[in-house]
């Protein structure tokens with residue numbers, strides 16, 4: 568297939584459908600409402616959907632993931648980091664020891680309120696929609712000022728190719744030249760059935776879809792991520808997670824570098 572045709576078909580999300588069954592769709596979810604409601608859970612890890620393994624194991628895993636992020640993003644004690652979709656800040660706090668300053672933004676006022684309750688002198692948390700980040704009051708003030716950006720365990724909630732592209736497009740001007748964006752834990756369309764690997768899980772998905780919901784958001788294909796970067800004129804790199812990670816069997820990380 569000609570390159571232009573590939574780009575067009577990926578942009579229209581047609582080719583990507585080859586990686587997942589045709590019946591899987593992403594209804595228009597109200598993610599603000601969903602995460603505001605989730606914030607009422609008692610446990611901080613549950614408030615951001617970090618469940619399925621014990622809290623002790625998740626804490627250890629988050630420390631390991633933060634150390635890996637620090638290495639990939641070349642973080643240092645003076646670095647200024649933007650953590651997009653930070654939720655209640657459970658993972659931001661693991662990143663904090665690796666930087667000098669952290670700014671967290673999230674769509675959910677309920678989760679941001681919880682992040683602010685844990686406020687430290689070198690972390691600040693704000694409500695902002697990553698899809699419309701240029702409307703965030705502090706956007707202009709932070710232009711070109713971040714050494715690195717993280718967007719962890721959340722890219723699936725940008726549930727169309729266009730929304731994913733829009734988010735990255737808004738993030739790039741906030742980075743210093745040579746800065747990087749790390750997207751972690753993206754559900755992989757090529758490994759869809761490694762997540763939905765039991766009848767109860769598949770039945771749960773079908774029941775949700777019958778109700779017009781899909782709380783998992785979008786499973787992204789590697790080719791879509793590469794195309795997104797190509798359209799925005801930046802370098803992108805698909806990263807397999809170490810297989811000791813809890814969700815490594817169906818999620819990947821992706822590193823974007825600004826020239």
Ligand SMILES: C[S@@+](CC[C@H](N)C(=O)[O-])C[C@H]1O[C@@H](n2cnc3c(N)ncnc32)[C@H](O)[C@@H]1O
Nearest residue numbers: 602652653654658673674675696697719720721
């Ligand atoms: C699974 S939680 C992950 C939180 C945190 N990054 C972590 O790793 O624990 C997903 C987060 O994405 C946020 N989110 C979803 N859509 C968003 C948007 N358009 N703008 C900003 N945040 C968004 C939700 O509010 C929620 O806090």
